[in-house]
Amino acid sequence: MKMKKLTAVLMTAAMAASMMAGCGSTAPEAPAAQAPAKTETSAAEEAPATEEAPATEEAPAGPVEITVTTTFAGEDSNAQNYKNAVAAWEAETGNTVSDTSATSDETFKTRIITDFETGSEPDVLFFFNGADANDFVNAGKVVSIDDIRAEFPEFASNMNDDLIAASPADGVKYAVPVNGYWEAMFVNTTVLDAAGVSMPGADYTWDQFLEDCQKIKDAGYAPIAAALGNIPHYWWEFAIFNQQTPDNHLNIPGAADDAVGSQWVAGLEDIKTLYEKGYFPDNTLSATDDETFAMFTDGKAAFLLDGSWKVGGIVGSCQSDPEDPSTLDADKLAGFDVTYFPGKGNRKTTDMIGGLSMGYYITTKAWEDPDKKAAAVSFVEYMTSDEVVPLFAQHTASALKNAPAVDESQFNALQVKAMSMMSGVTSLTGAVQDLFNGDCRVSTFDGMPEIVTGSVSAADAVQEGIDVYKDTLE
Amino acid sequence: MSNIYKNKKYVLLFLAPAFLFLIIYLYYPFIVNIYGSFRQIKNLGNFGNKWNEPFYDNYIKLVTDPVVFTSLKNTFLMIIATIVGQVGIALLLSLLVDNIERGTQFFRTVYFFPIVISATALGLLFNLIFLYDKGMLNQFLELFGKEALTDWKGEKLALFTMMLPVVWQYVGFYFVILETGLNNISQELYESAAIDGATRFQRVIYISIPLLRNVICTCLTLGVTGALKVFDLPWTMFPKGMPLKETFLTGTYMYYQTMEAKNVDYGATLAVLIVVLGVLLSRVTRLVFKESEDF
Numbered sequence: 001m002k003m004k005k006l007t008a009v010l011m012t013a014a015m016a017a018s019m020m021a022g023c024g025s026t027a028p029e030a031p032a033a034q035a036p037a038k039t040e041t042s043a044a045e046e047a048p049a050t051e052e053a054p055a056t057e058e059a060p061a062g063p064v065e066i067t068v069t070t071t072f073a074g075e076d077s078n079a080q081n082y083k084n085a086v087a088a089w090e091a092e093t094g095n096t097v098s099d100t101s102a103t104s105d106e107t108f109k110t111r112i113i114t115d116f117e118t119g120s121e122p123d124v125l126f127f128f129n130g131a132d133a134n135d136f137v138n139a140g141k142v143v144s145i146d147d148i149r150a151e152f153p154e155f156a157s158n159m160n161d162d163l164i165a166a167s168p169a170d171g172v173k174y175a176v177p178v179n180g181y182w183e184a185m186f187v188n189t190t191v192l193d194a195a196g197v198s199m200p201g202a203d204y205t206w207d208q209f210l211e212d213c214q215k216i217k218d219a220g221y222a223p224i225a226a227a228l229g230n231i232p233h234y235w236w237e238f239a240i241f242n243q244q245t246p247d248n249h250l251n252i253p254g255a256a257d258d259a260v261g262s263q264w265v266a267g268l269e270d271i272k273t274l275y276e277k278g279y280f281p282d283n284t285l286s287a288t289d290d291e292t293f294a295m296f297t298d299g300k301a302a303f304l305l306d307g308s309w310k311v312g313g314i315v316g317s318c319q320s321d322p323e324d325p326s327t328l329d330a331d332k333l334a335g336f337d338v339t340y341f342p343g344k345g346n347r348k349t350t351d352m353i354g355g356l357s358m359g360y361y362i363t364t365k366a367w368e369d370p371d372k373k374a375a376a377v378s379f380v381e382y383m384t385s386d387e388v389v390p391l392f393a394q395h396t397a398s399a400l401k402n403a404p405a406v407d408e409s410q411f412n413a414l415q416v417k418a419m420s421m422m423s424g425v426t427s428l429t430g431a432v433q434d435l436f437n438g439d440c441r442v443s444t445f446d447g448m449p450e451i452v453t454g455s456v457s458a459a460d461a462v463q464e465g466i467d468v469y470k471d472t473l474e
Numbered sequence: 475m476s477n478i479y480k481n482k483k484y485v486l487l488f489l490a491p492a493f494l495f496l497i498i499y500l501y502y503p504f505i506v507n508i509y510g511s512f513r514q515i516k517n518l519g520n521f522g523n524k525w526n527e528p529f530y531d532n533y534i535k536l537v538t539d540p541v542v543f544t545s546l547k548n549t550f551l552m553i554i555a556t557i558v559g560q561v562g563i564a565l566l567l568s569l570l571v572d573n574i575e576r577g578t579q580f581f582r583t584v585y586f587f588p589i590v591i592s593a594t595a596l597g598l599l600f601n602l603i604f605l606y607d608k609g610m611l612n613q614f615l616e617l618f619g620k621e622a623l624t625d626w627k628g629e630k631l632a633l634f635t636m637m638l639p640v641v642w643q644y645v646g647f648y649f650v651i652l653e654t655g656l657n658n659i660s661q662e663l664y665e666s667a668a669i670d671g672a673t674r675f676q677r678v679i680y681i682s683i684p685l686l687r688n689v690i691c692t693c694l695t696l697g698v699t700g701a702l703k704v705f706d707l708p709w710t711m712f713p714k715g716m717p718l719k720e721t722f723l724t725g726t727y728m729y730y731q732t733m734e735a736k737n738v739d740y741g742a743t744l745a746v747l748i749v750v751l752g753v754l755l756s757r758v759t760r761l762v763f764k765e766s767e768d769f
Contacts, residue, residue: 110518110733117519135517229716283606285717286627295607439516439736446735449718472516 063094064375066366069112070126071358074103077312078179078392080323085391089382095375101126109438116141116363123366123376127175129359130434134169142361145173152377158386163399165356168435175359176384180397182354182428183234184421185342186304186314188296190335195219195302199337202424206242206270206344213279216302223279225301231289232271232448234305237353237431240267242344246351246427252436256463268444268451268458270344275452285449305341308354308396311414325412333413338421350426356399357434360384395419397428440469504749507742515738522739532743541715542744545722549751552637552704552723556697559641564648565690569678571649572656582653585646593643597710600639604711627712632721636708643707644700648693655689656682691763698759702752705729724748 072082086097100122102108109132115121116136125142127133136142145164148155156164156176164173189199195216200208213223226235241249243263253261274280281292281301296304297317304310316322318333343349360383366376382388389398395411395418408416433441443456443464450456512529515522526532536542564585571581588596603610604626612623626635659682667677683690705725714730715722722730728748732741 106734110736114518117517229714229718281606282623283625283628285629286625286632287606288713291606298607300607442735442737446714449716453718455718471514 063096064371065096065098066124066372066375066379067098067100067122068124068126068379069099069115069122070101071104071108072126073101076103077309077394081391085383085388089379092382093375093378095378097379106438112136119365121363121365123363123369123372124379125361125363126178126358127361128357128434129165129167129175129177130357130430131168131437132434133167133174133361134437137167137169137172137174141364142174143364143367145176148362148367148377152381155377155381156384158401159384159399160401163356164359165430175361176380177356177359177399178384178389179393180308180354180356180399181358182308182352182396182422182425183237183306183431184308184338184340184352184418186296186306186310187337187339188299188302188304188335189337190299191216191221191302195221197302200339200342202340202350204340204342204349206342209342210277212302213274213277217278222281222295222301223303224274224281225292225296225304226280227284227287227289227292228271228275228280228452229285229449230287232445233433234307235271236268236444236448237433238305238341239270240264240432241351241353241429242270242341242347243267245346246429249429250432250435252432252469253462253466255466256459261459261462261466264444264462265458268448268462271448272452272454272458285453299335308418311338311395311418315412315414328412330413336414338414338418340421340424348426350424352425352428353431354397354425354428355430356397357430395422436465436469438472440465440472443468507745510739510742511746513739515742516736518732518738526739532740535740536743536747541719541722541727542747544715544720545724545727546751548633548722549702549724551633552640553698553701553755555637555641556644556701557694559637560644561648561690561693561697563641564645564652564693565686567645567649568652568656569682571653572682573674573678578653582650585649587646588643589647591643593706594710596639596643597707600635600707601711604635627717629717629720632712632717636712636721639711640704640707644697648697651693652686652689655686659685694763695756695759699752699756702748702755724751 068086070082072078076082082101086099090096102111109128112121112125112127113135116139121136121141133142145156149157159176161173164177165175166173167175185200187199192199192212195212196219197212197215200212216223226232228235240263243266244251244260248260251260253259253264255261256265275284281287281295284292292301293304293306293310293313294317295301297314314336315325315328315333318329318336319325320327320329340349340352343351360380362376362380366372386400386402386404389400390404392398393400393403395406395415406419408419411419443461444451444458447456447461447464451458451461510521511532512526513522514524514526528534567581567585571578606612606623606625606627609626611626615624625631663681663685664677667681672680703725704723708721708723709726709729712721712726714734715726724744725748728741728744731737731744
């Protein structure tokens, strides 16, 4: 009898214990506001210890697995380069990477922020260096480049420090960049030819653009491939940039009716005008970005405003096997070009949006783990080495001190055209949306369909975003 | 030996783990969620650093937010679609299949099959079917001479396009339940009715449906409560309530506010609404579709 009682108690205890195991062992992290400020003091304390214990001595005896999250996934031009580089690093060091990379979008950003909040952050993270990273930077959950250099003096020493962006949260540099980006207007020249429109150049104006759009529409094509209900980001950025100059583009308005706010409102009104004229696809409010991109590559739309990462996607669409470059249809690719966004007002056509907006972070969690510290540093050093960075940067910029000369013979036709366009750039300005982050953008990004259909005024939407922005500053 | 069953403390002991599980994973999060709905929270994983001003601000927003009204309206439409589309069609199909001599098992398998496919995969599949350019449906319409493309996911047709796959997916589930219920009806009743001269239609109306009442009630209860939880397929096909926030359901709107708009506290408020709605609807459903003991 006693045995049965004991069995019953043990079974119940086992059930309860197994259930409680799901609770995990990670205690909730302190809220950002209560967390200690950046690790500068701790770094200062750690530095002397380093001298006594060189980095090499801290390397663990056996192979280590580190968790890495990047945006090199999906249709990103560098997805395959990343896989290859990871495999090479694993082969070289014997360590392994548990990769949780995903396509960059708002859900991805939320996932990363949540991972940090719940203590589930990766060891190494490739992420935005703008305001999107403010939360985990403020919470002291990533290690600054200076702190890492205090212990690993050669860390990122091949980079030009002036080109490494500081965090807007505290002005400290955390993320080691790999490849830069630019945003420009891709053109399907086959559609232009069919509509009797010539290829835009460096002096292309907004008025000429409107005229060309009308010609293209009259010829039965969609002038602009854009999914305003899904990814209005690029149009948002350039429409606002067109009201400004590179000098004042990164200013955040204080109100919708102040000088900068009025420029933002005017920019959004320009997008509304394009929508009302019917220059976006008929289904622009219900389509996904993939759908409108397919319209562009299938020769049903003329212009596509996007980033340098889309070069790979366009080239892939010209290959019978997107994974195999040898299957490229060169004639089809010749029908694509890339040019500057049409200029308006004081913004020159050749003033572009671009820069080095992302980089590799090492998290405090990995840094404080003696088994992973050296492996995380080694991984970032490898991925940002003079040999690997050029593979990723290709036709974009990098922060390398000794960037190798670009061998154009290795490039496809669209990459060569991109290089040619970049040679004529008069300025490269960062995206203001990287400073006006997250929830501030909701009213004008997710609210773009309401703005262009007139159910919400551009001024109200801008003001709503500014109110949220001010709220985040408190 | 029998002592262990008489002693109630063992019953409590065995009930404890499940009770504990519910407290940890259901009631505690729910209470925390209510607390969170009064705070200002931008990111998941914390409670923010201040209260809303006034603290019930989100609840004021809840009753004035037009998208909440849209999502409630769509959720109720989804419930109607479930009752009419899922249970209704399943009842019709089960009655038809019940009246055939052979092939019952074949139809069971065919109709049930969509259930085993993940809703996300189905969402992607239906995205291709309803695709604007080169979608299956629009290609068919082109074959029949229609020149202009139909935007199945546009403002006019979005709700229909969203609900059709949801209805289609679950018809088989209710079909199997109803078919099983029909099999439990004694054949003698049908035979005696046939001898009395009842037609097949009369046998269905006067024997099958009345005797299926309890099964139908169970299906309707499952359908109504299930409609409140529909999430993955609509979100895959209509992310962010596209177009113009017209396709939000209560669940998808809560997810949007929490994960996309980073308005976690408002998402928590919507979660409270969903729970209240769920409790109320399940009570109403139980009252309306009360099972009869006569059958």
